Amino acid sequence: MIVSNTETLPGHTITEFYGVVTGSTVRAKHIGRDFMAGLKNMVGGELKGYTELLQEAREEALSRMKAQAESMGANAVVNVRFSTSSISQGAAELFAYGTAVRVI
Amino acid sequence: MSQLIPLIAFAVFLVVGYISGSITERRHFASLREREADTRDMVVITFPTPPSDWTLHDPTLVCGSVVISLDYFKRFLAGLKTLVGGRITPYEPLLDRARREALMRMKQTARARGYATVINVRLETSCLSRASSEKSVAGVEVLAFGTAVNRGS
Numbered sequence: 541m542i543v544s545n546t547e548t549l550p551g552h553t554i555t556e557f558y559g560v561v562t563g564s565t566v567r568a569k570h571i572g573r574d575f576m577a578g579l580k581n582m583v584g585g586e587l588k589g590y591t592e593l594l595q596e597a598r599e600e601a602l603s604r605m606k607a608q609a610e611s612m613g614a615n616a617v618v619n620v621r622f623s624t625s626s627i628s629q630g631a632a633e634l635f636a637y638g639t640a641v642r643v644i
Numbered sequence: 645m646s647q648l649i650p651l652i653a654f655a656v657f658l659v660v661g662y663i664s665g666s667i668t669e670r671r672h673f674a675s676l677r678e679r680e681a682d683t684r685d686m687v688v689i690t691f692p693t694p695p696s697d698w699t700l701h702d703p704t705l706v707c708g709s710v711v712i713s714l715d716y717f718k719r720f721l722a723g724l725k726t727l728v729g730g731r732i733t734p735y736e737p738l739l740d741r742a743r744r745e746a747l748m749r750m751k752q753t754a755r756a757r758g759y760a761t762v763i764n765v766r767l768e769t770s771c772l773s774r775a776s777s778e779k780s781v782a783g784v785e786v787l788a789f790g791t792a793v794n795r796g797s
Binding site: 542544547550551552580581582583591594595598602622 | 657660661665668669699700701702703704705707709710711712713714715716718745763764768770772783790791
């Protein structure tokens with residue numbers, strides 16, 4: 541499965557379009573991470589716990605998107621975008637979407 | 645005397661925040677400069693169609709992200725500055741650091757996979773709020789992503 545955020549795939553030709561595929565996950569941070577982040581909020585610097593949390597969540601969203609594309613019979617997803625929205629206090633949705641295509 | 649305790653704690657927070665915040669910031673900028681010099685040979689462009697004489701193959705999505713927070717002193721200063729408006733200077737280096745770090749991580753991911761070119765790079769910024777209180781901002785998240793490609797015949 542090739543994933544790219546460009547409209548065309550360099551070195552490949554798109555032969556078929558399958559439409560939009562999406563993948564999303566809603567995550568909340570747990571109390572331990574929030575406590576550490578509270579400390580870091582005082583001294584400044586990277587909030588590693590949150591960075592990891594969001595990275596994992598984004599990978600999850602991407603893999604769900606890829607699974608959906610695969611189930612359609614696509615072998616690539618092009619023009620992938622990300623978006624983040626907060627659902628409630630302390631929880632956020634990470635969302636990835638793109639166009640499933642068949643390339644040769 | 646007991647009324648003074650919150651005031652003293654506040655002063656200690658400010659001083660600790662100021663000292664550790666400036667040290668972290670200085671170190672981060674130094675490390676960014678060093679790593680940026682190290683990856684200067686990589687081609688990172690923001691448009692999707694590179695010059696037509698390039699032959700590209702093996703495209704793949706690469707990401708880099710970071711969450712950075714302000715220190716207590718700067719957050720307090722930013723709070724004061726929003727009262728009078730104008731430039732909120734404490735936030736400017738924070739966003740600069742976050743963007744450069746995210747780009748850096750994207751480049752490092754690409755390099756670790758053996759790529760030297762990243763096309764169609766996009767940056768996205770979002771604000772994280774703390775679960776405990778709606779008002780206080782926990783930090784900013786910057787995500788950099790693009791398509792890593794191999795150049796050559």
